[in-house]
Amino acid sequence: MKKINSFDGAPLAYYDIGAGKxxxxxxxxxSNAEKTWLKNGIASQLVESGRRIIAPDLRGHGASRETSAFLAFPPDALALDMEHLLNALAVSDFDLVGYSMGALTAVRMLMRGALPSRVVLGGLGLANVTHPGPVSDRFEHLLRADPATDFAARALQAEIVRE
Incomplete structure (x- = not known):
């Protein structure tokens, strides 16, 4: 695992394996990157198919555990961490996969203007305690938004229509 300091100096550990997009x-x-992506073979299958995987341990998790308490994170800290990591690695053309809290982090990235080529969101689970109600309600405005002017809406709508 490699480490960088994120946008606010918090340590962020990550795997960077393979070559390609x-x-x-x-x-x-x-959870952490090892449990979710490496141990079950998902990462190795992607690498074998010619992909480069970037799999961080989110702040407060795994090798990025040294970070402060979860409720003390700055607003959008997880999305900002991912943006900072991609910038530090000079990655602009990428695909985005998020599972559960990772999916919510991916959505926050989209809402902040991230433009991945493809997005896979899985296991969205329960709504978090700061935004009660069904998770589906959080996406409704994106589905109804004008994709010509809303980058997040365009990315989400494109992925829903695709495959």
């Missing part, structure tokens, strides 16, 4: 893999709450 990068795919950012974002894990679930109470």
């Amino acid at each position: 990068p795919v950012l893999l974002i894990h679930a709450f109470a």
Whole structure:
């Protein structure tokens, strides 16, 4: 694992394996990159298919555990961490995969203007405690938004229509 300091100096550990078009893999709450992507063979299958995988341990998880308490994170800290990591690695053309909390982080990245080529969101699970209600309600405005002017809406709508 490699480490960088994120936008606010918090340590961020990550795997960077393979070559080819990068795919950012974002894990679930109470997990880490190794458990979610490496041990089950997902990362190795992607690398064998010619992809570069970038799989961070989110702040407060795995090898990035040294970070402060979860509720003390700055707003959008996880999305900002991912943006900072991609910038530090000079990655602009990438695919984005998020599972559970990783999927919510991916959505926050899209809402902040990230433009991955493809997006896979899985296991969105329960709504978090700061935004009660069904998770589907959070996406409704993106589905109804004008994709000509809303980058996040365009990315999400394109992925829903695709495959």
